[in-house]
Each structure stands twice: as C-alpha cells, then as structure tokens.
Amino acid sequence: MKAVAFLLLSLSMAAVANAFFQQATASKSKLTQQAVDIFGEKFPYNQPPRKKWILDQYVSLGVPKTDIDGTRYDKVGKGNGKRLTDITEKQAADAFNQIASLYGGERAIEMVKIFPICLAFDKTQFKDSFAAWSGIFGEEETKEMVLRNPGLLAVRAAEAAKASDQTMVFSYIVAATRPIGKAGPIGIMLLVTVPFIEAATGISIREPFLATFGINI
Known part of the structure; x- marks a missing residue:
C-alpha cells in the first residue's frame, strides 16, 4: 500500500515539475521571439551587403594604402x-537567451528594448564579462x-x-540622460571633460551633479 502511495506521489510531483518547466520554457520562448x-x-534581417565606403574608392584611385602608423x-x-x-x-535568439540566462528574462528584454543592437554583440563574452563584474560589484x-x-x-x-x-x-549617468534623447550623449561627453575643468578651476562639478540623481561617490 505504501509503495502504491509513494508511486502516486512521485507521479504527481513529476507532473507538477513537468508543467512548471513547460510554462517556463513557453515564457522564455515568448520573450525570445x-x-x-x-x-x-x-x-531588418537579410539586408543586402552594404556598399563600399567612399574611402575604398579613394584607395583604388591611387591614394596611399597605409596611414603613417601602417594601418591599411x-x-x-x-x-x-x-x-x-x-x-x-x-x-x-541565441544572444538573447545567453543574456537572459545571466541577467534574467525580464531584465534581458528590457535591455533589448533600450538597446536592440546588443543582440549583435559577441555572446561568447557575456558570461565571462558578467563573472568579472560580479567579482567586483556583486x-x-x-x-x-x-x-x-x-x-x-x-x-x-x-x-x-x-x-x-x-x-x-557611468551606468547611472547613461540611464539618467537616456530620456533626454539625442542630447543625452552630448551631455555624457561634457561630463567626460569635467575632471579637467575641475582641475583647472578648483570648483567641484561632478559630485553635486551626481547627487541630484541620488548617486554618492
């Protein structure tokens, strides 16, 4: 009798587990698509090859084929x-699934919405980069x-x-300036020059700016 009960319990647990994994797979497939x-x-997928850059035409017309540092x-x-x-x-799809396996499906789809080109990056680096950052930041x-x-x-x-x-x-700055649109990258470039401005004037600029976003450094 105990054996029958144990068998029924095992089958029930297996059915629940199978349903859970099927639901998880379906959800993952939906996010992937x-x-x-x-x-x-x-x-767009299946685009025709891009045309040659105008620089290629100059090269073919006899312009030197190397820069002073030897770059062709x-x-x-x-x-x-x-x-x-x-x-x-x-x-x-493979790139997305790799991102999702590391950062979670919901975060991964948000990343794609924010920055679709991330799916074209080298997915073989995602895991090791994540491990490196995790060792530094958690x-x-x-x-x-x-x-x-x-x-x-x-x-x-x-x-x-x-x-x-x-x-x-910098990740906070990128997120904070994203709603600004095209002006955001300009603001970021200006922030890159802030250390030089601070050094020249002796006036603290970066810390008050970041404090407005609740960032303490």
Missing part, C-alpha cells in the same frame, strides 16, 4: 560588406548596472576585469 522581433524592426586604408570598412547588425534571427549590482547601460554587453571579459567605480557611476 519578442527580442528577435524588436531587433528585426530596428535592423583598404581594410577599413571593406571586409566582406557585412555590418555588425547583419545577423540571423537564430543568432539574435551579482545583483552587476545585473542592475548592465540594465541601466546595456552597451556594457559589448565589453570583452578582459576589459570588464578592469572595471572601477566609474563604470558603475
């Missing part, structure tokens, strides 16, 4: 005509930092390991 669609609206002009922007955003729907802090600034997904692991408090602060 949403991410793929968002990217496709911004950067004829290699710049030429390649095989592919753009960073020339990826397939499967590649976009996992939850890292997740929130990258949500504020999804552009960080482009950072390779070796560079992520060099992150400092400025990386965290």
Whole structure:
C-alpha cells in the first residue's frame, strides 16, 4: 500500500515539475521571439551587403594604402560588406537567451528594448564579462548596472576585469540622460571633460551633479 502511495506521489510531483518547466520554457520562448522581433524592426534581417565606403574608392584611385602608423586604408570598412547588425534571427535568439540566462528574462528584454543592437554583440563574452563584474560589484549590482547601460554587453571579459567605480557611476549617468534623447550623449561627453575643468578651476562639478540623481561617490 505504501509503495502504491509513494508511486502516486512521485507521479504527481513529476507532473507538477513537468508543467512548471513547460510554462517556463513557453515564457522564455515568448520573450525570445519578442527580442528577435524588436531587433528585426530596428535592423531588418537579410539586408543586402552594404556598399563600399567612399574611402575604398579613394584607395583604388591611387591614394596611399597605409596611414603613417601602417594601418591599411583598404581594410577599413571593406571586409566582406557585412555590418555588425547583419545577423540571423537564430543568432539574435541565441544572444538573447545567453543574456537572459545571466541577467534574467525580464531584465534581458528590457535591455533589448533600450538597446536592440546588443543582440549583435559577441555572446561568447557575456558570461565571462558578467563573472568579472560580479567579482567586483556583486551579482545583483552587476545585473542592475548592465540594465541601466546595456552597451556594457559589448565589453570583452578582459576589459570588464578592469572595471572601477566609474563604470558603475557611468551606468547611472547613461540611464539618467537616456530620456533626454539625442542630447543625452552630448551631455555624457561634457561630463567626460569635467575632471579637467575641475582641475583647472578648483570648483567641484561632478559630485553635486551626481547627487541630484541620488548617486554618492
């Protein structure tokens, strides 16, 4: 009798677990498709190769093929005509799933809404970069930092390991200036010059500015 009861209990638990995983998979698939669609609206799939840059034409007309540092002009922007955003729907889905596995599905879809091109970044770096930041800031802090600034997904692991408090602060600045629209990046560029202005004038600018967003450094 006990054996029958145990068997029934096991089957019941298995059914519940199976239903849970099926629901989780369906939810994940829905978010994945949403991410793929968002990217496709911004950067259509199956675009024809881009045209040669005008620089390529200059090279073909006899302009020197190397800069003074040896960089070949004829290699710049030429390649095989592919753009960073020339990826397939499967590649976009794979990138999203990798982001979701690290940051969670809801955060991942928000990142795509904010910065669709993140799905074109090198997904093989996502895990190691996340690990590097987590070792510096902690996992939850890292997740929130990258949500504020999804552009960080482009950072390779070796560079992520060099992150400092400025990386965290910059994520707040990016998030705070995003609603401004195109003027946001201009404001960010101005903030980059703030240390030089402070050094020249002796007037503190950055700390009062960041304090308006509740950021203490």
